[in-house]
Amino acid sequence: MEEKIRSRLNEQIVAEAQQRYGIAPDKFEELGGFESFIYGYEKEGAQYVLRLGHSLRRSPGLIQGEVDWINHLAQGGAGVAKAVNSDAGNLVELIPDGRGEHFLATAFVRASGGSPWKNGTLTEPFMLNYGRLIGKMHALTKQYTLPNPVWQRPQWDAPNMTDTTSALPQLDPAVMVLVDKNLAYLRSLPTPPDAFGLIHQDAHTGNLFADEKDQITLFDFDDCVYGHFVYDIAMVIFYAITNHPQPEQFCQQIWPQFWRGYCQENDLDPIWLKEIHPFMKLREMDLYGIILRDIPDYSNDGWVAGFMNGRREKILAERPYINFNFTEMADDSQNS
Template sequence: MERVIRECYTDAILDEAMRRYGISKDQIRSLNAFESFIYEFEHGDGEQAFILRIAHSSRRSEALILGEVDWINYLAEGGVPAARAIVSERGKLVEAIEDGHGGHFLVTAFVKANGQPPWKVWSPGLYETYGEVIGRMHTLAKDYVPAQPALRRPEWDDALFEFPERYLPAFESLAKRKYGELCRQVNQLPKDRDAYGMIHQDAHGSNFFVDTAGRITLFDFDECAYSWFINEVAIVLFYVVQDAQDWPAFTRAFMGHFLRGYVRACPLDSVLLKEIPAFLKMREIELYAVLHRDFDVGNIDNEWCARFMQGRKASIEQDRPFIDFDFDSLAGLVLE
């Protein structure tokens, strides 16, 4: 989270957000978060938990957040397991609270997903379920039209997502140039309805829960945008491979199950599999940039982030594949 946002946030902002959603002090608790202030709260008998998210207008406009919740609720209504947004006491999906410095904190509430993160329950069957949920989302994306034109979410290359240009220091000019080359490369790909549409764009294991029956519920659609569906597949792989010992071997095993579930819900042109390395490298550079924003990169106190940054500069500058794997070899899974 950017320092200026943390400095604007006060207890009075939280109190006002709680008032607008009818939450008492004994019904709410803070959760760890990366880009926003996140809380869990209860209403009534406490049988259903909810999530309160407080974001700043310097990151997302009210229209963008309304576009996000329009997309989430469209998915939920279409049968995709997504944690739907709920209205405030005044019947609003987004509540704006002045921050006292010319900006606003934008408050949204969601039904809390059931279950737990997937880290301790990963299995081949869950990989397949994961793929099917992502595939169902992409199938619905093909027919999605925002409730109002003003609620249309941005394209993948909108200035909102230009993390390398915005956050990398001047001496990282080579990384910036390589990112620009990748963007120009992927921008030549087809953008027909079967290849391109709204995606979650951050559907990793910290953004969904799994219940005891193995059912997945997606949440945190803050990054959702129009992009290629194969980009979403690459982003999924980018994060899930991180804890594996043998990345190529894990990629073959994971993708075998994930794609089997995916194509059950959404067709995938096998020609696009060869584009996964470019999208993996783009996400690598994007995360590299975000960590430059959030940390002193010479002294990172987060174990996962510190591990990711080890050798990362050289990997990017020397064009090393993020995963050394022949993605064309997966074509048979898509064509089954």
């Protein structure tokens, strides 16, 4: 979190947020957070999450657009953490920070369950439900109408959504050339309404909980954008296989179930599956740039160190993130 935001939070602002949502101080706990301050609270026997973001990072309109879309998905039956009103009936509460800007308070139903990873893997029932969830979200987003143009979320390639464009030109210009090449290709893709719309963009297993029946609740929609549906799919697989000792074999295990579940909820032409690779490449290079910029010494972070091991050489060699034929495997899963 940027220091200019962190330094503006104080006890009075937190107390004001508690008051606006009718939260008893003894039913309130800090949960952490990366880009926002996250708290858990209990009210009338139910569990919720309070998020304090800031207008220096997201405008009130962007937050309104986020929570309106979330509640559209929830109303349609998708497993997402629904946004709830403040005591005044608002989905977004603006709290002055004393310096001319605002903290933006939003609250959500707290997801039940926990991490879906079991013994270092993901079960077939979970992957089937995972595919169903992403497919259902895409089917519902095709029915979504933006209530207010001020609430419109960014496009997937907006500058604030592609961190590499700010980090890499100075840190690694050779990789930046390949970033631009990949972005040019992705920007050339058509955007038909049956394959492009609002997407989560970061629907990995760290942003969801699964209960004992493998029912999933997805949260953290802070980065939702207008993008290709296959971008969402690519991010699911990207994070599932990253740092796995046998990524191709693991992908062969989880992909058919995911795609089968997806197709039960949404109709996406399989021709789009070949674009999983360039969208994976986008996230690979974006993550590489973020780490170079923000984590100069990552030797003590096992996940980051594993990802960065040989990463520059792999990017410069223009290798696919994973050697896997998603279209062929999709055909096999649908015919089985």
